[in-house]
Amino acid sequence: MNSYQNVIDRYVKNMKEELKEELELLLIIGSSSSSKVIPGWSDIDVILVVSEYNFDLVEKIKEISNSYEVKIGTTIYSKREFIEKNIDPKTYYHLYLLQSGKIQLQYKKSDIELPNITYDDIYATHYPYLLWRLHIYKRNFLYNELTKEQIKGLYKTTYLIMKAILIIDKELPRNYEEVFKLFSEKYHFDYYNYEEFINNYQKDNEAYKNIIEYAKRFLLFVMERY
Numbered sequence: 001m002n003s004y005q006n007v008i009d010r011y012v013k014n015m016k017e018e019l020k021e022e023l024e025l026l027l028i029i030g031s032s033s034s035s036k037v038i039p040g041w042s043d044i045d046v047i048l049v050v051s052e053y054n055f056d057l058v059e060k061i062k063e064i065s066n067s068y069e070v071k072i073g074t075t076i077y078s079k080r081e082f083i084e085k086n087i088d089p090k091t092y093y094h095l096y097l098l099q100s101g102k103i104q105l106q107y108k109k110s111d112i113e114l115p116n117i118t119y120d121d122i123y124a125t126h127y128p129y130l131l132w133r134l135h136i137y138k139r140n141f142l143y144n145e146l147t148k149e150q151i152k153g154l155y156k157t158t159y160l161i162m163k164a165i166l167i168i169d170k171e172l173p174r175n176y177e178e179v180f181k182l183f184s185e186k187y188h189f190d191y192y193n194y195e196e197f198i199n200n201y202q203k204d205n206e207a208y209k210n211i212i213e214y215a216k217r218f219l220l221f222v223m224e225r226y
Helices: 002-022 055-065 079-083 089-099 119-142 148-168 176-187 194-202 206-223
Strands: 023-029 044-050 072-078
Touching (some): 002 044, 002 055, 023 079, 044 079, 055 072, 072 079, 072 089, 089 119, 119 148, 148 176, 148 194, 148 206, 176 194
Parallel strands (some): 044 072
Antiparallel strands (some): 023 044
């Protein structure tokens, strides 16, 4: 985690120095917000709120984000979008985590108010998100053979569907470890060893393909519920 934390510290410092008064809020989300990163696999996910969205600013943000050895995924909102809650399900959820004290804010301008997020907001955004993800999931089984990259996508979508179900059921998982473990315990479904998958995938050991049969069982299990 130390190398990731070092990147986060430098990134926050650079954003504050380069964006100056245009930066309204910076929030690290995902695995990096809970100290459960997987070296060589985890990205650093960020929510940025800026005074006004414009492409000169986007280029500046892109240049800073691309200057690090770890991939940084950035969601950008204008101040108006953010305050009016014109935000995606992932942002709703992480603001809810922030309100719940599960993650920490890296920077906030004193005059910007955080929107209040309720469980009703979470349910209203995550239920359609779950159904959309399920439809994407089903498409994987129409291919005669999945590429390595498609298998990685299948694994990630498995995680996202599990996470959405847990969130809808009022759980607050923050990372891969919490999602796979909690889903298995709560719904009495086979635990998937995500660390083994990642290790096999990175080493090109074909054992990573076991996610395909697991995903088929998982899909049928979920479709009984939704």
